[in-house]
Amino acid sequence: MSNPSNVPLPTSKDHQDQRERVAQGYGAIARAEPGLGGCCGPTSGSSDTSDVAALAQSLGYDQADLANLPEGANLGLSCGNPAAIARLHPGDVVLDLGSGAGFDALLIAPKVGPTGRVIGVDMTPDMLSRARRNLADFEARTGLSNVEFRLGEIEHLPLADRSVDVVISNCVLNLSPDKAAVWREIARVLRPGGRVAISDLVLLRPLPDSLRGRLELLVGCISGAAQADEHVAWAKAAGLEQVALTQKGDYVAAMLSVEDPLYKLMLAELPTGVSPSDCVASAEITARRPGAKTGCC
């Protein structure tokens, strides 16, 4: 790809540095250490279960489904509800990119049932440990054994080609230093006819320098976000079709209304008259791999 601006392109070391900073941030959250916070919620890493449940309900999660989750699976790190747009069926094999403590993976497991599977991939070892502890609790309560969590980077997925029916992700792609590679990996692991349902934050305009370099805004899912049209271009370049991105206005407004610390910081640093909702929005991205679905059902 050409580089008309002559800005130095990021190197693989830059990518690795970003992944390490993000993994440190989420390791701290998984160990429930106070400090950096994380994305996406009025809690910014707090362990107040009523706050995180309220955020999930505002994102459209069903209260009864949430009540069935192991305590600690919902860390308030979501910015959407990808399973709600994924049109899941019993028997589907679903991949959750950046599965965190297992929030969406464990909610999806009953929907795909014992003939389906859910595979969560996350690069942060402490987050993976937390997800596996939640999984043990979930299996004991439900009798289901159709979920697994794998350590891995979403830019180099530990899955075979054409092995999943649906890829979901909730507030993770913004954290990746190489989003084009993530889209190529999504296309690789999807079966023909397989579907994508992703929730993420997207940037509506560049952030000022004073905000762009701040670690808490990177870990907090804001400063690493891409622009909407970039996601569409990467998904199409990876060979996916029916690519659609819908911006949602309500999420950032909700963060502002609960005075989330990251959004307060943005308000303080942005020029007068510019709101965080002018800069960042939540979005739903859907796509499919061309071809007819093979196999049964």
Ligand SMILES: C[S@@+](CC[C@H](N)C(=O)[O-])C[C@H]1O[C@@H](n2cnc3c(N)ncnc32)[C@H](O)[C@@H]1O
């Ligand atoms: C904002 S949290 C979202 C967790 C979960 N999806 C949820 O909604 O609760 C981001 C998660 O993505 C993981 N992550 C970030 N970048 C990643 C990458 N490049 N590869 C794999 N996992 C990544 C982090 O470790 C963290 O658990």
